[in-house]
Amino acid sequence: MKNNSTNPFYLIPYYLWIVLFVISPIALVVYYSFFDISGNLTFDNYKNFFSSVYLRLTLSSFWYAFLITLISLLVAYPTAYWLTKTKNKQLWLLLIIIPSWINLLLKAYAFIGIFGLYGPANNLIASIGSERLQILFTDFSFIFVAVYIFIPFMVLPIFNSLDRINPALIDASRDLGASSWTTFRRVIFPLAINGVKAGIQVVFIPALSLFVITRLIAGNKVITLGTAIEQQFLVTQNWGMGSTIAVFLILFMIIIMMVTGEKGGTVNGKIK
């Protein structure tokens, strides 16, 4: 009883924070999504969202976010696995994380230079005798830079869950005659699956609404839901439509969280 009477007091800042900075902004976004440009209550924004432009925009956002997540995963998993085997784990991990401390815009501008027609990447291509290629403003450059940006966020959770696996389990598996592939498939992979799911969540969701690098690196030839939201708020001043797109992003987010969170046998050590 004593515990219960003191708890609520300490929880006040937490609840205040949640209400002010999580619940009320979402409520405001939902609220605005029901108003058209002249301030009338309407469902038009939702109808408009299902017009072909926004639906195709959603599909293409999903496609690029999927590619970015898949490639990040393909690169990050082996990296994380190898990290757990090295001697100076923390040092290597730090080296992978440091780039994520640098501002996104700075990284994007750096890549404009690197991928430019006369940049280092093309100098390399030219030095082996090939013709200079258009790298900047292509699908390739967009996905490459996005993967580069997201990799630390994918490596970290996978590394943590791989690192937590009790080595005795792997030894046991090998002792019982499993090949290293079987050990990976039946022991390591299932035990680290929560890290993979967490990684997918932190990469896929922001990738859906990337907008700075769609302009700087893809030259607006790739556009995502983020581009559309930015345009609605800043240029068209149609807060209603912008909010509606944001509401759908939130919905997609919830769905992704449910899909990637559900099947896990243990979450934070508790059996579901």
Next chain:
Amino acid sequence: MKDLIRASLAIIVTSGILMYVVSILEDSSSAGGGGTITVFNWGEYIDPELISQFEEESGITVVYETFDSNEAMMTKIEQGGTSYDVAMPSEYAIEKMKETDLLQPIDLEQITNLENIDPYFLDLAFDPGNEYSIPYFWGTVGIAYNPTLLDGQTFESWDDLWDPTLEQEVILVDSAREVIGMGLNSLGYSLNSRDADELREATDKLKTIGPNVKAIIGDEIVEMMRAEEAAVALTWSGQAADMMWINEDIDFSVPEEGSNLWFDNMIIPKTADNIDGAHQFINFMLDAEVAAQNADYVGYSTPNEAAMELMDPEVTGDERFYPTEDLRERLEVYENLGLEMLGIYNELFLEFKMDMEK
């Protein structure tokens, strides 16, 4: 605990001292007693030396902030927060701000330097009698190109941008009205068109330019053209002037079918604190020598006749940037289309970006 208290005290005392120093500095810099004004302008759109000169002459401290679109500027003024004393919106934004009652009438008697302005730029349709706005700069939209990277193509017509030899060479500015406007102009329609069929036709035509489009970006265009990453760009005249300043090969042309003629103007928002200071600032910017120095620095075209006399005749005689009145006849000023129409333009622009032929 003791350490914690000591540390907090140290922080509080340090902040206090710093604040005191700041207040002393502010007092001494505004010794003339003119107070401060907050100027809200486009990026790279004033010679910073002129701000210091104004501060010295008038004793008013200038707080200078920048914006990157008319819309962002209006939103910030509307929301209050900072009380801006002078801002530099484009003509259609002024129409809109007039409608929403965001503007303070300007007392023309205090703007004695108004006589320096070419009468062509006074009393325009968006602000009859210059009740609310004073011309700052003007310009056009056109095509910047680098002949050294091309095989002799010229750009007398918008259709020249569709030339198949320009594959992956054209950069467009990331702005709905300029790009849709180019589509409309190339078909001979007005760039203020509100006709759904005309807009559809323009968007469909724009989609076929896809293979030539290298990118649709903002201010990065200048750097791309300078570095010869691209040969051709749809851009504003002033941006083209910036490019030509650093890469002399670049040329600029305004296509025959017509294009946009725009005016940026100084206004005083309704929320201004120091209206007197704002008038002084506007008048200062219209001074012939000041305007000439500013135009040299910024590279856009000045409406200030007296200033033009002080400038290099090679610059002011350049018809690419100072088109004659005959040429100006072919150009159109943007009308305020209203939010709904602006929304349609932007949705078409989004559709164009998505459906460009690859």
